[in-house]
Amino acid sequence: xxxxxxxxxxxxxxxxxxxxxxxxxxxxxxxxxxxxxxxxxxxxxxxxxxxxxxxxxxxxxxxxxxxxxxxxxxxxxxxxxxxxxxxxxxxxxxxxxxxxxxxxxxxxxxxxxxxxxxxxxxxxxxxxxxxxxxxxxxxxxxxxxxxxxxxxxxxxxxxxxxxxxxxxxxxxxxxxxxxxxxxxxxxxxxxxxxxxxxxxxxxxxxxxxxxxxxxxxxxxxxxxxxxxxxxxxxx
Ligand SMILES: Cc1cc2nc3c(=O)[nH]c(=O)nc-3n(C[C@H](O)[C@H](O)[C@H](O)COP(=O)(O)OP(=O)(O)OC[C@H]3O[C@@H](n4cnc5c(N)ncnc54)[C@H](O)[C@@H]3O)c2cc1C
Numbered sequence: 284x285x286x287x288x289x290x291x292x293x294x295x296x297x298x299x300x301x302x303x304x305x306x307x308x309x310x311x312x313x314x315x316x317x318x319x320x321x322x323x324x325x326x327x328x329x330x331x332x333x334x335x336x337x338x339x340x341x342x343x344x345x346x347x348x349x350x351x352x353x354x355x356x357x358x359x360x361x362x363x364x365x366x367x368x369x370x371x372x373x374x375x376x377x378x379x380x381x382x383x384x385x386x387x388x389x390x391x392x393x394x395x396x397x398x399x400x401x402x403x404x405x406x407x408x409x410x411x412x413x414x415x416x417x418x419x420x421x422x423x424x425x426x427x428x429x430x431x432x433x434x435x436x437x438x439x440x441x442x443x444x445x446x447x448x449x450x451x452x453x454x455x456x457x458x459x460x461x462x463x464x465x466x467x468x469x470x471x472x473x474x475x476x477x478x479x480x481x482x483x484x485x486x487x488x489x490x491x492x493x494x495x496x497x498x499x500x501x502x503x504x505x506x507x508x509x510x511x512x513x514x515x516x517x518x
Contacts (some may be wrong), residue, residue, distance in 0.1 A: 295339050300332040301325055309357040314414060318357025321366040328372050338446035340365060346444060350416030354423055370416050378402060388418025406435045424463050433458045441466055
């Protein structure tokens with residue numbers, strides 16, 4: 284740990300890799316630049332460090348999963364317990380076979396769109412215009428321009444509060460427009476998608492991705508329309 288101020292907790296977390304900050308102002312991390320302090324704010328170095336943290340964190344410490352804060356309003360009183368930020372530490376993305384991609388929760392949605400477009404994998408173009416992490420997109424079933432995140436999910440790997448890892452098939456999760464009934468107190472960890480492989484469309488996709496981004500920029504002044512989608516955090 285780089286920074287630990289809570290001595291009693293420090294002994295529990297001995298040896299856990301990552302960045303742990305105390306009393307971290309959440310206005311530094313949310314898109315709306317609002318929010319009080321997180322009691323603790325943790326950025327894992329990788330999946331192993333996150334599992335280690337969950338195994339060692341005392342059970343009475345609440346955990347809040349955080350991506351890039353683009354869909355959160357944090358109240359002035361802040362967030363008690365541990366905020367776990369997947370962005371930066373958990374940002375691996377790999378193609379596993381012809382039509383499947385694994386991505387960790389902290390991959391930026393735009394990076395995911397770019398990764399797929401460059402490999403001629405169709406279906407993720409809409410993500411180019413959505414701010415946030417891919418874990419956040421899966422948790423919210425984020426979507427735009429007729430596409431949504433769960434239409435391409437095949438299965439998700441989750442980490443629970445005790446450090447156990449479980450794969451859930453798409454059929455086990457119920458989801459709808461901008462809502463997903465996720466197993467409680469779980470972190471989305473590794474996410475597998477089925478995409479269409481279609482090499483001839485690669486250049487069209489890149490053009491479409493650019494078009495999506497231009498469309499998004501043009502829409503930005505209308506941000507008040509998006510307020511209705513924000514999740515109040517710990518109200
Ligand atoms: C300018 C702007 C434009 C936007 N446009 C769109 C749009 O077109 N379409 C759309 O759908 N949304 C849009 N959004 C909303 C937002 O970008 C998406 O919902 C995004 O997917 C949230 O990702 P995030 O990483 O920022 O999540 P956060 O804001 O960090 O978290 C959102 C929720 O997801 C949960 N969560 C995050 N990561 C994990 C994880 N690893 N495991 C479990 N739960 C997790 C959090 O606990 C929280 O409940 C927009 C937001 C802004 C500010």
